Amino acid sequence: xxxxxxxxxxxxxxxxxxxxxxxxxxxxxxxxxxxxxxxxxxxxxxxxxxxxxxxxxxxxxxxxxxxxxxxxxxxxxxxxxxxxxxxxxxxxxxxxxxxxxxxxxxxxxxxxxxxxxxxxxxxxxxxxxxxxxxxxxxxxxxxxxxxxxxxxxxxxxxxxxxxxxxxxxxxxxxxxxxxxxxxxxxxxxxxxxxxxxxxxxxxxxxxxxxxxxxxxxxxxxxxxxxxxxxxxxxxxxxxxxxxxxxxxxxxxxxxxxxxxxxxxxxxxxxxxxxxxxxxxxxxxxxxxxxxxxxxxxxxxxxxxxx
Numbered sequence: 001x002x003x004x005x006x007x008x009x010x011x012x013x014x015x016x017x018x019x020x021x022x023x024x025x026x027x028x029x030x031x032x033x034x035x036x037x038x039x040x041x042x043x044x045x046x047x048x049x050x051x052x053x054x055x056x057x058x059x060x061x062x063x064x065x066x067x068x069x070x071x072x073x074x075x076x077x078x079x080x081x082x083x084x085x086x087x088x089x090x091x092x093x094x095x096x097x098x099x100x101x102x103x104x105x106x107x108x109x110x111x112x113x114x115x116x117x118x119x120x121x122x123x124x125x126x127x128x129x130x131x132x133x134x135x136x137x138x139x140x141x142x143x144x145x146x147x148x149x150x151x152x153x154x155x156x157x158x159x160x161x162x163x164x165x166x167x168x169x170x171x172x173x174x175x176x177x178x179x180x181x182x183x184x185x186x187x188x189x190x191x192x193x194x195x196x197x198x199x200x201x202x203x204x205x206x207x208x209x210x211x212x213x214x215x216x217x218x219x220x221x222x223x224x225x226x227x228x229x230x231x232x233x234x235x236x237x238x239x240x241x242x243x244x245x246x247x248x249x250x251x252x253x254x255x256x257x258x259x260x261x262x263x264x265x266x267x268x269x270x271x272x273x274x275x276x277x278x279x280x281x282x283x284x285x286x287x288x289x290x291x292x293x294x295x296x297x298x299x300x301x302x303x304x305x306x
Contacts, residue, residue, distance in 0.1 A: 002036065003049045009058050013172070017143040019054050020170050026051040029172065031062070031077050031116040034108050057113055062174055067092045072134075074176045076115025080127070081106070093178070094186025094289070095130040095205045102126060102190045102203075115173045121159050129223035129231045130188065130205040131155050134178035140167065141174045150174070161229045184209045184219070185290030189278040201267065202226045202274040206282035210246065210290045217241045222282075227262045227271055234258050237279075246287050246296050255279035 010016040020027060028050045030036055036053075056062060062077035072092050083090060083100040090097040103109055103126050117127040118138065136155040141148055155176070158166050167173065190203040203226050209219040220241045222234040237257045244250050255276050262271045284297060 001047045003047070004051065004053045006052045008052060008054050010054065010056060012059060013061060013141060013148060013174070014143075016054060016056050016059065016172060017148070019052075023052040023054070024170070027054050028052070030055050031057040031113040032079075032111040034104070034112040035116065035120045035122075056172065062115070065089070067180060069182070070180055072178050072180050074114055076173045076175055077113045078115070079110050080112045080114060080117070081109035084109070091182050092180035093130065093134065094181060094184050095133065095188045095207055096186070098186060098188035099126050099130050099205065102188065114176060118155065118159070118176065119165060119167060119173055121161070121163050121165050123162050123229055124201075124203075124226050126190065126203060126225070128155065128159060129203055129225040131176065131178060132223040132231050132233050133205045133207050133221040134181065136176050136178035138173055139175040139177065140171050142168065142171045156233065159230050181207055181209070183290070185286040185288065187282040187286040187289070189282045191274055202271050202278060204278040204282045206286040208283065208286035208290045210287065210292060214291045214293045215246055215296065217244055217246060224258060224261065224275065227275065232258070232261050246292050248297065251280055251283050254283065
């Protein structure tokens with residue numbers, strides 16, 4: 001059971017920092033709080049008493065976002081649902097709409113935020129692998145001597161372990177910035193322990209750009225989640241695929257490369273099999289959406305990746 005004495009909803013960053021200072025040592029920041037109740041329920045954390053919950057999801061500054069030809073800026077309180085109902089955002093981040101579909105249900109997607117998913121730092125967090133594939137940078141705010149200051153970190157340096165981040169005491173994640181990848185094909189593959197509201201056992205974000213002929217890889221960005229304490233950006237696989245032909249032999253070799261990275265505490269053999277299959281399916285589907293020529297994939301490969 002989760003108990004709190006006060007649930008506060010600041011309307012600005014300054015008000016949030018006022019509340020942080022007033023309740024230092026007694027508060028917890030949330031942004032939608034969709035991960036908090038499952039964590040606190042009996043059997044996960046037992047009875048939990050947090051004196052003050054400060055929900056920053058209603059701060060307008062944290063819900064603003066911009067998409068340009070080159071970059072995307074997301075307020076940390078951007079609901080996951082925006083990746084499904086904002087077509088411009090979906091084109092700039094082509095793996096995220098498919099990630100969002102897997103992210104619980106419609107009601108939870110409206111409450112859950114991209115910043116909350118990142119700060120929670122679960123090894124099974126769905127949003128982090130696509131952001132890592134985009135080389136995202138997080139913007140963190142603090143208030144010193146009455147003035148709000150910010151610093152920036154690559155997301156790969158921000159998430160440091162299961163439930164652990166580089167967020168300093170009394171600091172707030174306010175925004176996430178990444179490259180806009182219009183014209184890329186995107187895929188998100190995921191499997192978990194149940195059929196609905198799935199918590200990832202393995203997930204893969206794949207982003208692919210092809211050359212003008214649609215027969216060679218021009219750029220590839222891959223990130224695996226759920227196989228270790230933090231998501232793995234597969235840079236060696238990316239380099240292997242870049243400027244190479246899009247063919248079954250190359251894809252099958254690429255699918256084998258990250259299998260050895262599985263280092264989760266449980267179900268390692270199962271996860272290795274899933275990684276191999278997800279790599280193949282994710283690359284085929286992303287290449288297809290990037291405009292790969294229809295004759296590049298055999299009927300057998302197409303059927304295996306359906």
